[in-house]
Amino acid sequence: MKTNLRTDDLTCPSCIKKIxxxxxxxxxxxxxxxxxxxxxxxxxxxxxxxxxxxKNTVEKLGYPVKSVNTSA
Incomplete structure (x- = not known):
């Protein structure tokens, strides 16, 4: 399965590592x-x-999630 999450607060490469x-x-x-x-x-x-x-995991890391889309 694959899930796409959208957020507005990813501003730098360190955000990538944290998530x-x-x-x-x-x-x-x-x-x-x-x-x-x-x-x-x-x-x-x-x-x-x-x-x-x-979504909960990403938000606990400090990044609000705008949308979640899961597909098989």
Whole structure:
């Protein structure tokens, strides 16, 4: 599965590392790609991970999530 999250507060490369590390620790996540210039986080994961749980993780890291889109 793949989930795309949109946020407005990705301003620098250190944001990438913080999010990749935070989400990467989630059981079931197989890949994380952060594009700070597009304010987009793409997460590849198995079906045990929900878009809502990923949103909560990103928001706990200090980045408000505008939208979540999960596809198979």
């Amino acid at each position: 990749e590390t935070g989400i990467g620790k989630t059981e079931g996540v197989t890949g994380v790609n952060v594009k700070f210039n597009l304010n987009k986080v793409t997460v590849e994961h198995d079906d045990t991970v929900t878009g809502e749980s990923l």
